[in-house]
Amino acid sequence: MIQAIPQLMTLEEFLDWYPDGYGRYELWNGVVLEMQPTGTHEQVGGTLAGELFVEIRRLQLPYLIPRQAIVKPVDTDKSGYNPDVIVLDLPALENEPLWKKRSTITKGESVRVVIEVVSTNWRDDYGHKFIDYEALGIPEYWVVDYLGLGGKRYIGTPKQPTFSIYQLIDGEYQVQQFRGGERIVSPAFPELNLTANQVFAMGI
Template sequence: MTLATNPLIKPGRLSFDEFLACYGSDKRYELIDGEVFDLEPTGKHEEVAAFITTKACVEIDRLGLPWLVLQRGLFHPSDAGMSAFRPDIAIIDRTELSREPLWANQSILTRGTSIKFIAEVVSSNWQNDYARKLEDYAALGIQEYWILDYAGLGGIRYIGNPKKPTLSICTLVDREYDVEVLRGNQTITSLTFPDLNLTAAEILSAGQ
């Protein structure tokens, strides 16, 4: 949802500093090419994000990894200009945080090397998840990116026809994502968490 449908969003394009002043403390919004987007966190959206967060935390604890999970932390890559992403889920490498210039005072990430995994739960702004973020996260070197389209909102070119709930697992190969599209009882294969034993349906229905 953008300005046209949300009167709370200020008109015009914003710089990162302007966005931070207006929306920096509100995890509902992100900035893409100067345009403010409402992340539309419905109840089902939050259930899917929470399910993945829970599974990731269990694996991180079990394996004793120096990682943490952020939900809608602000990610402003140094070369992103007028963009500041809020991934629904980002798994962060604690050992990289000392290299993050804004982390200590503003909890803002700027480097792709700090992020091990990103997941986006699709809302009506599905073009951002399937196109813009796919390109930017790959360029930043993020090894694994999941697109969780629990309502089957994405374009036909991404999820097929007829549209169905779809999990797209994007794995970085030669700085581009190799995309595996999963539905129903198909079992996932995760580079970040190879021992996860889950199907696409379990994830997209938030374990129900």
């Protein structure tokens, strides 16, 4: 669920305003949106983050999963996304001008994986965010549609729960989709032992 806050802001003003320690917000073309995810939505995102954290620790990867981070799309100062889960490349953060003071990402190479868990605003995940994450050069984008809400052109017919991994190849996202008992295959986490059904079960 999303609730708009009636004020127009630049990204800098949004970051100054952002209330520290509570609430979850995004900026869309100057409009502040308060994100109000359901409990099951949070279960899916939180458990996925936990699974990836275990992989990071087990393999001693130089990655970080922050509690929150804002992703700034290219060519705009009026938008900033707050992904459900984001995996960052620790060494690359040294080159991020807004990270230390603003926890904001401006470069695609700073991100290993960005994850959006689909809810009723599925058009944003498959549309606007897809375009902006691709343009930013984020190498992997996961769309976790655990309720099968997305349009048929994205998840097929009949609609069913679908786990989509978009991999950046020659500057464009190419998708691989997983359903049922299929093991999720991720270039960033090649040893991840998790099936689509195991992820979808987190939302029950």
